[in-house]
Amino acid sequence: MAAGTTQASATLSAEATAGLGLSTDGNQFLSFTLGEEHYGVDILRIQEIKGYTAVTRIPNTPGFIKGVLNLRGTIVPIVNLRSKFGMPEVEPTMFTVIVVVVVRDRIMGVIVDAVSDVLDIAAKDIQPPPQFGTNVDVSFLSGIGKCGDKLVSLLNIDQVLTADETEAIHALDQAA
Amino acid sequence: MSTDLSQFQDAFFEESSEHLTTIEDGLLQLEQRPDDLDLLNRIFRAAHSIKGNSGMFGFTAVGQFTHKMETLLDQLRNGKFSVTPEITDILLRSTDQLKILIEAARGGAAPDTDLLLQLERELAAAAEGGEAPGNTSSTPSQTSPAATAVASSTPGLHRFRITWAAPAWLFQRGLDPVRMIGELEDLGTIISRTLDTSRFPAFESLDPESCYLTWTLELETPKEQAVVEGVFDFVRDGGELTIEASGPAISPVVTDDSEPKPLGEILVESGVVSRETLDKALSQQKRLGEILVEQHAATPQQISQALQKQGEAAAQPKKTGDAASIRVDTGKIDKLINLVGELVITQSMLSSLGTRFDMSQLPVLVERVAQLERNTREIQERVMGIRMLPIGSTFSRFPRLVRDLSGKAGKKIQLLLSGEETELDKTVIESIGDPLTHLVRNSADHGLEPPEERLAAGKPELGTIRMNAFHEGGSICITVEDDGRGLNRDKILAKAIKQGLIAEGEKLSDDQINGLIFRPGFSTADKITDVSGRGVGMDVVKKNIEALGGTVSIKTALGKGTTFTLKLPLTLAIIEGMTVRVGRESYIIPLVSILESIQPTASSVKTITGKGEVVEVRGSYHPIVRLSEAFSIEADCQDPTKAILVMLETEQERVAVMVDELLGQQQVVIKSLEKNFRKVEGIAGATILGDGTVSFILDVRGLIELSRHGMSVAA
Secondary structure, X not given: OXXXXXXXXXXXXXXXXXXXXXXXXXXXXXXXXEOOEEEEEEHHHEEEEEEOOOOEOOOOOOOOEEEEEEEOOEEEEEEXXXXXXXXXXXXXXXXXXXXXXXXXXEEEEEEEOEEEEEEEOOHHHEEOOOOOOOOOOOOOEEEEEEEOOEEEEEEOHHHHHHHHHHHHHHHHHHHO | OOOOOHHHHHHHHHXXXXXXXXXXXXXXXXXXXXXXXXXXXXXXXXXXXXXXXXXXXXXXXXXXXXXXXXXXXXXXXXXXXXXOHHHHHHHHHHHHHHHHHHXXXXXXXOOOHHHXXXXXXXXXXXXXXXXOOOOHHHOHHHHOHHHHHHHHOOOOOEEEEEEEEOOOOOOOOOOOHXXXXXXXXXXXXXXXXXXXXXXXXXXXXXXXXXXXXXXXXXXXXXXXXXXXXXXXXXXXXXXXXXXXXXXXXXXXXXXXXXXXXXXXXHHHHOOXXXXXXXXXXXXXXXXXXXXXXXXXXXXXXXXXXXXXXXXHHHHOHHHHOOOOOOOOOHHHHHHHHHHHHHHHHHHHHHHHHHHOOOHHXXXXXXXXXXXXHHHHHHXXXXXXXXXXXXXXXXXXXXXXXXXHHHHHHOOOEEEEEEOOOOEEEHHHXXXXXXXXXXXXXXXXXXXXXXXXXXXXXXXOOOEEEEEEEEEEOOEEEEEEEEXXXXXOHHHHHHHHHHOOOOOOOOOOOHHHHHHHHHOOOOOOOOOOOOOOOOOOOHHHHHHHHHHOOOEEEEXXXXXXXXXXXXXXXXXXXXXXXXXXXXOOEEEEEEHHHEEEEEOOOHHHEEEEOOOXXXXXXXXXXXXXXXXXXHOOOOOXXXXXXXXXXXXXXXXXXXXXXXXXXXXXXXXXXXXXXXXXXXXXXXXXXXEEOOOOOEEEEEOHHHHHHHHHHHHXXXX
């Protein structure tokens, strides 16, 4: 199935993806896109996927923290993955979704361009992240997966989001 | 114990602490009114409940000790002796010890056994002789029962020891032993009663219709023996009855048969050995570990490891016993249930309306929705009310504190309490105990003068500390007021300059000077007492109160007294807020902090060095904080005269916060922002508005600080 992934399934609706049977063999990843790039997150870390809605901006926080959202009574911070990775921000489209993940007992939302698929990637198809020198930060990656002719960057979501936090607190310290 | 009682243990601990409070309160009042029998009975009942309950849960140490207190209380109740300060003192100290014992039963630190024994002896001695020798271990003769009891029995009264093994057919003939004991009570006073259940057969051979009980009663009565015997006329045959005139009272250390005494105690009581001999023998007793090591059965290391394990196991239950619970007035619950009933009715009316709705029914719909709103609001209030407890429970610890403090400081102090019925949130109640204690100690130690100084100043010798609690607006105020010497402005200033807190010649307002005493490490006390003066305390008070979202203020007049006012939010979960708009964002300002909202005239807004803006409100200038600048957002109005200035107050300072528009006032539920994110400066929390979007609640203090260091960065 992974080899036959087409652009049509890449635009699979959020509900359908969330509803897919979560067989848990540890090598399943939820894949999503940022621009032309494909990313994957360990499916067990995903709590839910919800359509994009406007968020409330938090004053004096770094730009990648988009704001907070009311998720059934809980206040959840939302991170814009594009600005986190230094990519240009885009206007939300009908495919823009918020992927809600659990990071060290905290619930956080991540804005991505579109979710595409649940991928089974065998361990032999995952290779360690390449080194690029200083201009490309690969510390958020746990590896890169090969899926047919597609390259999927597998994210270490803890690293992505807790690094946010330390950075944000660091920024606060500098302001003080 | 076959039934698992652990689930009820929490209830026991909670009840016990209530009973302890009753005892302590009662004892303190008893000092003022030694003849109040009602009061004495109340204390007795509380002690008795603790004894009974502790027995049920197997906390024998608690039970035995309470029993000894009870013996003394009983003698007081029977008018054997009158209440003297010495006796109340012993009882108060015993109450403290009882607290420790109960805490130990819960898994707390082990009680001091020496102190326990000492108190037990004092109690026993007081129960016998009506006086409290400091150390009775040197006068063991006094603990022998025969010597004192005869002397203490009232002349003209007879004392009978009645042992009655009830006949097996008692129930079959429809006779009720309770009624017979009641008859005995009519004759006089039953001083002690013991139930012996040793005649019970094994369960298989138990005949539920037979009576196997034996009572031993001690009766004090003006009637003759024949009259007493008459009570048992109908039950003579079959049972065993002995009635003997007993001069001596029962030994004061009598315990229930269900609680076996240690061998040593029995030996001492029966006079075989003296207490010293026993103590000596006990101290020579070897511990199991030592014996094992001596016999080479185990190495000292193994023993110490095992001991360590034991220690750890003993320390463990401490963690588990901490489940918070709350006792709620049944009336509150009943009202809530009624309201939920109403809510269900409204809901079913609405859903039946929804199934076949057409536009003609619109007015009905509007009315039902209004009803729903009313129901919801009422339920919300009631549910919040469940968390509300009267502050009296916190106040009740202070009479004792003041009594002890006045003894220690050699001052005469009376404590007046009012507003005990004022209700506030459980969390708040739990957290204000310590700050209030600090304030009361401070008033007793620093505030009030010694008697001679008071007399010299033309004041009554008796100093007064007044505590009051009342509602004011959306918050609760608690005041601690003393009629002492007041804060000495010059002394504080001098000390502050000496400690380098302020520069010499700095001009400070009275409020600012008074505020200095809340600085960490600040103390003007000439000498440090063990009560206060170390300079820790006032800053802790301030910190604790501010952590609860409250404020502390001081009013003082030299030579007249000082009043501390704590202003606290009623509850921590819901606040009344004002929604304000800045550009496209809206924020909520807690209503308690808002003094007023104004639209200034051009002439009242002034700038200082071209940057700092101030506004003149009724003759004084206050800094303007532009919310848009503090939060780096776009505002519609840049001109203060077109915008709205919301005057906010924290502790001693006032600022004017500039916003675009006031949107209205509403109750908001505080949601944590830190749970999934982190603390954001200037924001106290988040809330969810009616349309489901998130809005932030401003933290006024944080906002002021934010605008300050924002400015300093700019400068």
